[in-house]
Amino acid sequence: MIKVEKLVKTxxxxxxxxxxxFTVERGEVLGFLGPNGAGKSTTMRxxxxxxxxxxxxxxxxxxxxxxxxxxxKRLLGYLPESAPAYTDMTVWGFLNFIAEIRGLRGDDKxxxxxxxxxxxxxxxxxxxxxxxxxxxxxxxxxxxxxxxxDPEILVLDEPTDGLDPNQKHEVRTIIxxxxxxxxxxxxxxxxxxxxxxxxxxxxxxxxxIVANGTPSELRQKSTAAGAVLLRVQGTASAAVVNTLSQxxxxxxxxxxxxxxxxxxxxxxxxxxxxxxxxxxAVAEAARLSGWKVEELHTEEGRLDEVxxxxxxxxxxxxxxx
Amino acid sequence: MNASLSHIKTITKRELAAYFTSxxxxxxxxxxxxxxxxxxxMIGGFFERGEASLRDSFFLWHPxxxxxxxxxxxxxxxxxxxxxxxxxxxxxxxxTPWQAILGKFLASWIFLAIALGLSFPVWMxxxxxxxxxxxxxxxxxxxxxxxxxxxxALTCITSALTRNQVVSFILxxxxxxxxxxxxxxxxxxxxxxxxxxxxxxxxxxxxxxxMTHFDGFQRxxxxxxxxxxxxxxxxxxxxxxxxxxxxxxx
Ligand SMILES: Nc1ncnc2c1ncn2[C@@H]1O[C@H](COP(=O)(O)OP(=O)(O)OP(=O)(O)O)[C@@H](O)[C@H]1O
Ligand SMILES: [Mg+2]
Numbered sequence: 001m002i003k004v005e006k007l008v009k010t011x012x013x014x015x016x017x018x019x020x021x022f023t024v025e026r027g028e029v030l031g032f033l034g035p036n037g038a039g040k041s042t043t044m045r046x047x048x049x050x051x052x053x054x055x056x057x058x059x060x061x062x063x064x065x066x067x068x069x070x071x072x073k074r075l076l077g078y079l080p081e082s083a084p085a086y087t088d089m090t091v092w093g094f095l096n097f098i099a100e101i102r103g104l105r106g107d108d109k110x111x112x113x114x115x116x117x118x119x120x121x122x123x124x125x126x127x128x129x130x131x132x133x134x135x136x137x138x139x140x141x142x143x144x145x146x147x148x149x150d151p152e153i154l155v156l157d158e159p160t161d162g163l164d165p166n167q168k169h170e171v172r173t174i175i176x177x178x179x180x181x182x183x184x185x186x187x188x189x190x191x192x193x194x195x196x197x198x199x200x201x202x203x204x205x206x207x208x209i210v211a212n213g214t215p216s217e218l219r220q221k222s223t224a225a226g227a228v229l230l231r232v233q234g235t236a237s238a239a240v241v242n243t244l245s246q247x248x249x250x251x252x253x254x255x256x257x258x259x260x261x262x263x264x265x266x267x268x269x270x271x272x273x274x275x276x277x278x279x280x281a282v283a284e285a286a287r288l289s290g291w292k293v294e295e296l297h298t299e300e301g302r303l304d305e306v307x308x309x310x311x312x313x314x315x316x317x318x319x320x321x
Numbered sequence: 322m323n324a325s326l327s328h329i330k331t332i333t334k335r336e337l338a339a340y341f342t343s344x345x346x347x348x349x350x351x352x353x354x355x356x357x358x359x360x361x362x363m364i365g366g367f368f369e370r371g372e373a374s375l376r377d378s379f380f381l382w383h384p385x386x387x388x389x390x391x392x393x394x395x396x397x398x399x400x401x402x403x404x405x406x407x408x409x410x411x412x413x414x415x416x417t418p419w420q421a422i423l424g425k426f427l428a429s430w431i432f433l434a435i436a437l438g439l440s441f442p443v444w445m446x447x448x449x450x451x452x453x454x455x456x457x458x459x460x461x462x463x464x465x466x467x468x469x470x471x472x473x474a475l476t477c478i479t480s481a482l483t484r485n486q487v488v489s490f491i492l493x494x495x496x497x498x499x500x501x502x503x504x505x506x507x508x509x510x511x512x513x514x515x516x517x518x519x520x521x522x523x524x525x526x527x528x529x530x531x532m533t534h535f536d537g538f539q540r541x542x543x544x545x546x547x548x549x550x551x552x553x554x555x556x557x558x559x560x561x562x563x564x565x566x567x568x569x570x571x
Contacts, residue, residue: 048413052571074415084406088339100331101414103324145410 001026001075001153001183002047007056009042016042018207019056026152029179031198031215032187035311039207040187041081044157047185048078060153074102077151079159083142087131091122091141094130095148102149116144119174121167135162143171147178154178156186160193172197191303194218205311215303222301222309226275228267228282229256231295237263243285249278262294328416332424333431336398340432349394353436356386361443374453376539379443380461384501384535387472392493394433395476396486398425399566403484412570422562426477426555433469437462457541464538467551468531472497474558481565500554503530 002024009017017039024030032040045051047058049065049072058065063072085094095116099109117123120140125133130141139162146154159175160168168190175184176197188194194201194215201218203211211218219225232240237255244253244267251271256264269278279298286293340346360382361375362368402408411421447453472493479492502508509523527533531554537547 045409050409050413050570070415070417073413076413078410078413080406080409080413082406082409084410086335086339086407087405088342089335093338097331097335098414101328101416103327103415142410 001061002185003057003059004043004047005057007043007046007058008054009039009046009051010054015207017046020204020207020209021056022202022209022212024153024183024185026183027180028183028199029175029197030183030185031194031201032185032204033189033191033194033201033307034187034204037206038204038311040204041157043204044078044155044185044187045080048076048155049073075152077146077149077154079143079146079154079156081157081161083139083161085130085138085142085145088129090127090129091117091133091144092126094141095144098145098148104149112148112150115150116148119147120144121170136164136167139163140167147174152182154182154184154186156184158188159186160188160190191307194303203307203310210310211306216300218306219301219303220275222303222306224268224299224305225301226269226273226278227299228269228279229295229297229299230265230267230282230286230293232263232265232286233292233294234261235263235289235291237265240265240291243289244282247278247281247285249273249281325417325420328420329424329427332416332421333428336425336428337431340394340428346432349390350436350439353386353390354439357382357440357443360386375443375447375458375461379440380465380539383465383468384532387469388494388497388501391433391469391472392476392479392490392497395429395473396480396489396493398429398477399481399562400484400486400489403481403569404486408566408569412566418563418566422477422559422566426474426559429473430466430470433473434466437465437469454541457539460538460541460543463543464535464547467538467548468535471500471531471551471554471558474555474562475500477562478558478565481562481569497531500529500531503527503532505530505532 004023005021007017007020008015020039020043022030032043034040042051046053047060047065049069052066060072061075063075065072086097089097092113095113096109099112104112117126120143122137122140122144125137125141130138133141143156143159146156154175156175160171163171172193175186178184179197179199186197198215200212200214202209203218211221230240230244237258240263241253241255244250244265247267249269251268253265253267256266258264267278267282276298279296283293283296286296357379361379366378399408402411412418444458447458448455475496476489476493479496480486480489482492483489503526509527512523512526528550531551534547534550537544
């Protein structure tokens with residue numbers, strides 16, 4: 001439903017978005033990750049038609065956003081990064097204004113506004129002026145605005161920013177639920193959100209996509225992914241390390257701790273090893289050596305580690321310049 | 322077309338409501354009415370003139386009142402939108418920028434028309450005291466509204482140029498002043514002195530003066546050329562506002 005092809009956006013000499021292509025289909029929730037200044041918001045501003053692309057093409061529901069902006073925007077709900085809203089209006093007035101612009105009238109309008117108020121827990125502040133709302137409530141008001149017309153496509157720029165933990169949870173639930181029938185793209189700096197709601201995630205860095213895949217695919221990129229942790233009772237850790245480092249699939253075996261006759265050893269796989277293959281090999285080795293195994297498990301990669309290993313080296317290089 | 326009118330209407334309604342939810346609107350109207358009364362009756366010498374007309378006592382001052390009052394009304398139109406970040410919201414709604422520009426302009430124009438309309442006691446006074454030509458007065462009101470519209474459209478440009486309302490106010494006062502001065506006798510005399518024998522030049526410059534065209538209305542003449550002049554200033558300024566907004570985004 002969203003199709004971005006070779007998108008480039010420059011501000012003067014600066015390339016904020018540099019040749020990005022991706023698609024989001026109905027039923028998908030795409031998480032958009034990347035360090036500050038990576039170009040996430042800029043990409044979203046282009047695909048919602050706020051900024052014209054420097055080059056490349058963006059289509060939303062089949063409509064080109066530069067050639068047919070109104071038709072494209074009709075399908076979209078958009079929560080901008082700063083969650084702007086007209087401060088002189090009440091929450092009620094603001095949502096009614098948006099509903100009218102969205103072409104809703106009479107009963108439809110009333111129903112849509114009530115539904116949005118309920119979904120975003122805004123009933124308690126309906127008649128309060130937006131100027132006097134707390135940050136979280138203001139953010140929710142703008143979020144309510146984006147889902148008001150039950151759009152097929154949602155673009156949410158940091159939708160959980162500034163919300164309390166309960167509200168974060170609620171918003172994630174809403175996104176996950178809506179993601180079953182809609183195409184959603186949202187940006188975040190909170191990596192747990194990726195696991196909690198995304199069916200796919202893209203990491204961008206300095207305007208370019210550096211990773212694109214499901215959360216578990218991304219986790220596999222971690223050096224720790226597929227590593228095996230083994231705890232053995234009654235065998236010296238040096239002997240365990242010695243045996244395991246000779247396994248064909250193992251890159252390295254490390255002794256983590258040894259106390260009261262219990263040895264903990266971590267085995268890292270060679271790159272390209274299938275997930276879980278090393279664990280099977282370790283289990284087999286333990287059986288052959290007759291070790292008393294207390295614990296054996298395969299480590300999942302950690303997203304924050306993947307994020308850092310993909311985006312940090314270059315950022316650090318930049319700093320040195 | 323229908324959808325586009327309804328978008329314009331929705332935006333106009335919102336903007337107009339925004340004026341009246343803040344006390345600024347009422348302050349503005351009171352100031353406008355006090356100034357009108359003061360200048361008409363005290364400085365314009367309405368009673369001493371003994372004329373049943375509003376031309377030299379009431380309408381005479383409008384180009385100068387409006388010079389400050391209209392930019393004060395219009396300065397927030399786009400600069401506030403930029404300051405709050407709501408421009409990103411507004412322009413990603415399924416409307417065209419033109420609908421937003423026109424809707425906002427109309428809201429402020431209607432607001433100015435309301436303020437002008439509330440000066441009706443002046444009109445009642447002149448009718449009570451004498452028997453003026455109400456056709457001329459009507460033309461005067463139309464001219465005054467046209468003038469306000471032209472100033473307002475210029476203010477739209479300056480308010481799109483900056484997120485600071487004060488800067489927007491000052492810039493628009495300067496722009497409006499240029500439009501006044503183009504036909505002001507000291508300026509036209511100056512042109513004649515510097516470029517003697519070029520009456521064409523004087524005509525050309527004063528063709529851009531709001532004063533020349535405003536005066537047409539005050540003489541009671543609804544000349545299509547004057548109407549077209551003001552409408553062109555409005556059209557041109559709104560177009561320029563559109564260009565400014567488009568450039569902001571790229
Ligand atoms: N209007 C603009 N004019 C000039 N440069 C801009 C403009 N908007 C964004 N940029 C630059 O483009 C780059 C990408 O910015 P963007 O806001 O897209 O980052 P982001 O990924 O959303 O970051 P964050 O996580 O901090 O929200 C930044 O270097 C920013 O300075
Ligand atoms: Mg951002």
